[in-house]
Amino acid sequence: MVVAVAARMWSRALLLVLVTALHAVGESAHQDNNSNFDTQLKVGRSIDLFTRYGYLSLSMKVVPRNDSVPTWIFREPTVDIFNNVDHLVRSRQAPKNVVFEGDFHMEFCDNLNQLLQAYFRDFSFEKLKRPWRAFTGSWLPEAIARNLGINSSFTHGDYCYVLVRLSRFRDRSELGRLPENVSLVEMVQKEMDGIKVGDYASVLMFIKKFGSHYIKSYVTGNSLYQVFVYKRSVYQNIKSKLQKEGVSDVDTRELLLSYFSPWYAEHMGKIKVSSGNKTVENWAQSKLRVRYYIFSYPCLLKIHGDPHLLGVLNNLLGNEALLQIKMNAISPAFKDPVKKQWFNEVLENMLDLWEVNL
Numbered sequence: 377m378v379v380a381v382a383a384r385m386w387s388r389a390l391l392l393v394l395v396t397a398l399h400a401v402g403e404s405a406h407q408d409n410n411s412n413f414d415t416q417l418k419v420g421r422s423i424d425l426f427t428r429y430g431y432l433s434l435s436m437k438v439v440p441r442n443d444s445v446p447t448w449i450f451r452e453p454t455v456d457i458f459n460n461v462d463h464l465v466r467s468r469q470a471p472k473n474v475v476f477e478g479d480f481h482m483e484f485c486d487n488l489n490q491l492l493q494a495y496f497r498d499f500s501f502e503k504l505k506r507p508w509r510a511f512t513g514s515w516l517p518e519a520i521a522r523n524l525g526i527n528s529s530f531t532h533g534d535y536c537y538v539l540v541r542l543s544r545f546r547d548r549s550e551l552g553r554l555p556e557n558v559s560l561v562e563m564v565q566k567e568m569d570g571i572k573v574g575d576y577a578s579v580l581m582f583i584k585k586f587g588s589h590y591i592k593s594y595v596t597g598n599s600l601y602q603v604f605v606y607k608r609s610v611y612q613n614i615k616s617k618l619q620k621e622g623v624s625d626v627d628t629r630e631l632l633l634s635y636f637s638p639w640y641a642e643h644m645g646k647i648k649v650s651s652g653n654k655t656v657e658n659w660a661q662s663k664l665r666v667r668y669y670i671f672s673y674p675c676l677l678k679i680h681g682d683p684h685l686l687g688v689l690n691n692l693l694g695n696e697a698l699l700q701i702k703m704n705a706i707s708p709a710f711k712d713p714v715k716k717q718w719f720n721e722v723l724e725n726m727l728d729l730w731e732v733n734l
């Protein structure tokens with residue numbers, strides 16, 4: 377088993393420690409072929425970010441949801457805007473000779489805002505400065521607590537957090553670079569021709585009909601995550617210790633009984649499953665439990681360095697949630713440079729307004 381360790385600063389205050397890159401050769405799991413896939417999720421199709429800004433977790437399966445039909449991954453309406461781009465699409469399912477394709481990482485968050493940012497690290501909208509707000513803008517503290525698996529009393533106050541997440545990738549798709557002369561669907565071209573530079577409303581109408589961003593790439597699969605809550609002084613200590621030593625050099629048992637235990641953490645969040653799958657959640661609650669004398673608590677880091685548990689999880693984590701998405705502004709659809717610039721100006725202006733207002 378190859379275990380790679382990388383540490384990288386996202387910003388001054390934010391540290392991401394990649395615990396393991398999980399690539400092991402061996403027996404493969406079953407391969408399912410997109411059977412429960414919504415056709416809406418396809419690279420090159422566009423969405424209007426403004427219709428559900430702040431509420432995207434209603435239409436994209438990014439956190440567990442409690443609804444009657446649990447099998448959807450993506451139900452945001454999308455529109456086809458480009459012609460003949462299928463040859464630019466690179467899709468692939470997890471390779472057969474890999475036991476577990478995904479990643480396991482830990483991110484240090486100095487405050488609640490950084491925790492939300494960390495959770496949505498792999499979700500981006502071009503030109504949007506705080507893309508996580510497109511998902512979390514509408515979340516009240518109770519929703520934040522429920523979605524992240526922590527007690528609501530820890531969503532305010534001077535707390536720091538560590539997010540630990542294990543992701544199992546299933547399907548990926550990416551749209552290659554669009555050619556300069558990319559052809560547009562006729563209706564889209566017609567609406568675009570009607571846009572007048574200086575006419576704000578004509579751009580708004582275009583976005584309403586054909587969207588603001590198109591799907592550049594995505595990854596689906598499923599993940600387990602857990603949030604640990606600390607007092608600031610304890611957190612600073614752990615952060616600088618692990619930054620210095622690297623997680624992989626510390627014995628797992630030691631981590632489980634120290635930094636990631638109730639003796640250091642102010643609060644240990646529940647182990648959550650991003651798709652909300654109850655079978656997986658129950659498995660995690662019972663199998664990822666640390667026992668020490670009379671104490672017992674669930675800890676996701678138990679998987680760290682345990683190929684057996686990884687092997688089991690490889691089968692348990694199916695294709696049920698959206699793990700990453702990259703959305704690009706649809707500006708490349710504009711061939712007239714002046715019109716393109718006007719479109720960009722209006723789009724940036726609207727994005728700024730939305731970010732301030734929600």
Ligand SMILES: *[C@@H]1O[C@H](CO)[C@@H](O)[C@H](O)[C@H]1NC(C)=O
Pocket residue numbers: 409410
């Ligand atoms: C799924 O797999 C089956 C059998 O391998 C194949 O017949 C079917 O066409 C596939 N469906 C899709 C949508 O690829």
Ligand SMILES: *[C@@H]1O[C@H](CO)[C@@H](O)[C@H](O)[C@H]1NC(C)=O
Pocket residue numbers: 442
């Ligand atoms: C589902 O939601 C309802 C209403 O919000 C709540 O009462 C119930 O406990 C939830 N069930 C689960 C399994 O979370």
Ligand SMILES: *[C@@H]1O[C@H](CO)[C@@H](O)[C@H](O)[C@H]1NC(C)=O
Pocket residue numbers: 527528529643
């Ligand atoms: C969880 O929150 C409730 C109220 O929000 C509080 O009464 C309870 O003590 C908290 N539990 C823990 C373990 O802190």
Ligand SMILES: *[C@@H]1O[C@H](CO)[C@@H](O)[C@H](O)[C@H]1NC(C)=O
Pocket residue numbers: 555557558559
């Ligand atoms: C775009 O340009 C390429 C190369 O110049 C050409 O082969 C292709 O047919 C063009 N496509 C369209 C839609 O005009």
Ligand SMILES: *[C@@H]1O[C@H](CO)[C@@H](O)[C@H](O)[C@H]1NC(C)=O
Pocket residue numbers: 446447653654655656691692693694696
């Ligand atoms: C939940 O996960 C289990 C184990 O991977 C799987 O058998 C089951 O079909 C999943 N349930 C749903 C609703 O996706």
